[in-house]
Amino acid sequence: MYLVRRAAEETGFRTQKPEALLERIVSIACNPGDLVADFFCGSGTTLAVAEKLGRRWSGCDLERWAIHVTRKRLLGIPNCKPFEVLNLGKYERQYWQGVTFGDSEDKSRAEQALYEYLAFILELYRAQPAAGMVHLHGKRGKAMVHIGAVDAPVTIEEVSQALDECVALKQAELHVLGWEWEMGLAGPNNDLRKGSPMHEIAKQKGVKLLRLLQIPRKVMEQQAAAKADVRFFELAYFEAKISKPEKLTVQVVLKDFATPNADLIPADVSSKMKKWSDYIDYWAVDWDFHNDTFMQGWVAYRTRKERRLPLTSDLHTYQKPGKYRILVKVIDIFGNDTSQAFDVEVQ
DSSP states (O other), rough: OOOOOTTTOOOOTTTTTOOHHHHHHHHHOOOTTTTETTTTTTTTTHHHHHTTOOEEEEESSSSSHHHHHHHHHHTTTTTOOOOOOOOOOHHHHHHHHHHHOOSSSSHHHHHHHHHHHHHHHHTTOOOOOOOOOOOEEETTTTEEEEEOOOOOOBBBHHHHHHHHHHHHHOEEEEEEEEBBBBBTTTTSSSSSGOOOHHHHHHHHHHOOOOEEEOOOOGGHHHHOOOOOOOEEEEEEEEEEEEEESSSSSEEEEEEEEEEETGGSSOOHTTTTTTTGGGEEEEEEEEOOOOSSSSSEEEEEEOOOSSSOOOOOOEEEEEEOOOEEEEEEEEEEEEOEEEOOOOOOOOE
């Protein structure tokens, strides 16, 4: 008779290796202080082991959920050294676009590459190309579809132009697919359940339904794209309050969160969701964001043992008065992240 039990570090990844195995490999292969790299890090076993054994490490993965699980796993290691989660962003996408569809300075070839990119995204979204329009690229059922560029965020003006074209064509539904979004475009309305201010603008123009959907990085993964194993999630919205309880000091409080993707949760799980914060798995604050790399100055997340999630950050004290941009990042239970910037002045 054999007793089978789950390892304490098991995360649910099918290809996950035991930490004990990686400990033997890392210990034999390198010395403390050496660099360990895992370019398909999955749930982060190699990185966690390297951290515990005093090795430096670097890991990569295309899956957003893999990065999120790895981040939480590392944060759970006692006295874990500081680390950064970096995203190559538009540079990675530009490289992928050039390799996949061609990269040429020739105008006609560049136009062909753009057409192939749009057709590729439309096919993954199960939409049909639509010709003869300026800001609308396809149609899915009754909805018109606009696709954002690889190397630039979708802007408010861009969505507004697509809405105007829908109105001219007497189309009442628009789906906007984007990699990144202009600050403020997807920000919350006073009533989160109504969506962002952009949704209100759409209704004022006469477009009854506007959906803002994230193009997942998974589309760049050849196997996932070939299998059409790609899901486009709608942008979530949250409300946060920035308070200044003391001199040079600020604090962030999450006040509300709404996700349009709640219907994707299995019934046995959704029945246990009692309040808006149940949809949040992790949130963090960059106290001095410079519109580049997100640096988490404070973080809170759920673990298997600790399911409670604090909704108020610790106090943060700036060294000197001035104007600062605070970026709050929320990751929901689907692994999707939503960010919102707040400009504050402290004295």
